[in-house]
Amino acid sequence: xxxxxxxxxxxxxxxxxxxxxxxxxxxxxxxxxxxxxxxxxxxxxxxxxxxxxxxxxxxxxxxxxxxxxxxxxxxxxxxxxxxxxxxxxxxxxxxxxxxxxxxxxxxxxxxxxxxxxxxxxxxxxxxxxxxxxxxxxxxxxxxxxxxxxxxxxxxxxxxxxxxxxxxxxxxxxxxxxxxxxxxxxxxxxxxxxxxxxxxxxxxxxxxxxxxxxxx
Ligand SMILES: [Mn+2]
Numbered sequence: 001x002x003x004x005x006x007x008x009x010x011x012x013x014x015x016x017x018x019x020x021x022x023x024x025x026x027x028x029x030x031x032x033x034x035x036x037x038x039x040x041x042x043x044x045x046x047x048x049x050x051x052x053x054x055x056x057x058x059x060x061x062x063x064x065x066x067x068x069x070x071x072x073x074x075x076x077x078x079x080x081x082x083x084x085x086x087x088x089x090x091x092x093x094x095x096x097x098x099x100x101x102x103x104x105x106x107x108x109x110x111x112x113x114x115x116x117x118x119x120x121x122x123x124x125x126x127x128x129x130x131x132x133x134x135x136x137x138x139x140x141x142x143x144x145x146x147x148x149x150x151x152x153x154x155x156x157x158x159x160x161x162x163x164x165x166x167x168x169x170x171x172x173x174x175x176x177x178x179x180x181x182x183x184x185x186x187x188x189x190x191x192x193x194x195x196x197x198x199x200x201x202x203x204x205x206x207x208x209x210x211x212x213x214x215x
Pocket of ligand 1: 186
């Protein structure tokens, strides 16, 4: 089976983003600015991950999403952080969603639905994903702090929603319990990763997984 990959650039007056993704891991073209980062870079036998958004905690979350989804991912962003974190966080998620959708291709021969539960110490999150072709998200993380590192906590559900928007998928992500906001957020991204990994599993067939016969 061929690997599912995509590479794209997204440039606006607010952010300039490059992203390469392989849903099946393996080698990937990695830009110099991504590898220059020590924020969230990891090379293993099966995955190559380098994320440099300019926001350390966002890098940490996208790294976790990539790692536990089984992706290889290179993402760099030169964003207007002199304003705040909003455009950078949102646009990185939109670009990642677009790359994911392109790599995924038509929703044919996919499991379609996926569920993930991930704890991080006292925190526990649940994610449910449907490769529906209809972007929709419900994200309830119950974060209490204003910021985690340099990322506003209000941007964390917005990142997941923006990813779902451009990925064209339905996601429901809930943090079910937890005291520590870093743990709550990280468990949410890990749960999302597990759900995405399951939903994007290839069945080996070429059927459209829908009663309508089309997605
Ligand atoms: Mn962490």
